[in-house]
Amino acid sequence: MLWAVPPLRDVIAERKQMRVVCISGTQDSGKTAVIKRLIAILSAKGKRSAVIVNDHGKEVFDDDFINRYQIQVENLRGG
């Protein structure tokens, strides 16, 4: 055997991968509040989350929230 690679069926059947969920809308429509609530509910179900927010959104994810749910928040440049 030349390479120790997993068979294709095992690669396909690996655990569920990261899912990108988009919450859009006008400013102050409640996007961040909804995301925070979703993170809390999914965390209670054992699901880990991360967030990518536009330039103006990162500050609303305070350290307490980030630490409590063990999330990572990143700023999206240009959008």
Added chain:
Amino acid sequence: MAASLVQLKKKLKKAIDPDFLFLEPSEMVVTGELRDVVKMGLRDIRYDIGPFVTLVDGPSFAFHWEERPKLLLGHIQNADRVAISRVDIIDKKQVEHIREILHGACNNFLLLSLQNSSSIDELVQHILLMAQED
């Protein structure tokens, strides 16, 4: 935006590999554009996409509809789920008015209020169901 998003997805996947990565774009990005941009990166890392949820702000709807109707329709078109948000601070007549105006662009709104856990639970179920189906 596209290049930044691809880099951040790679970074987060490598750093913590979350089950869910929530993306909150600027209000200027419409859903069709967002779908195209989110696909970028699939060549380098593996992830699932969706749902795309659009929030139509109940209290400021009249203002936005008068000032920027194309932007609102751009948010709604191509969305998997459209929610009228903050419905707890507007009356039912206003909700019906929004529904009537947007009828045709969307005929199945989720009425979203963070004071009402059933509406947010419905959104969670939608996300989890989509994850199960893929």
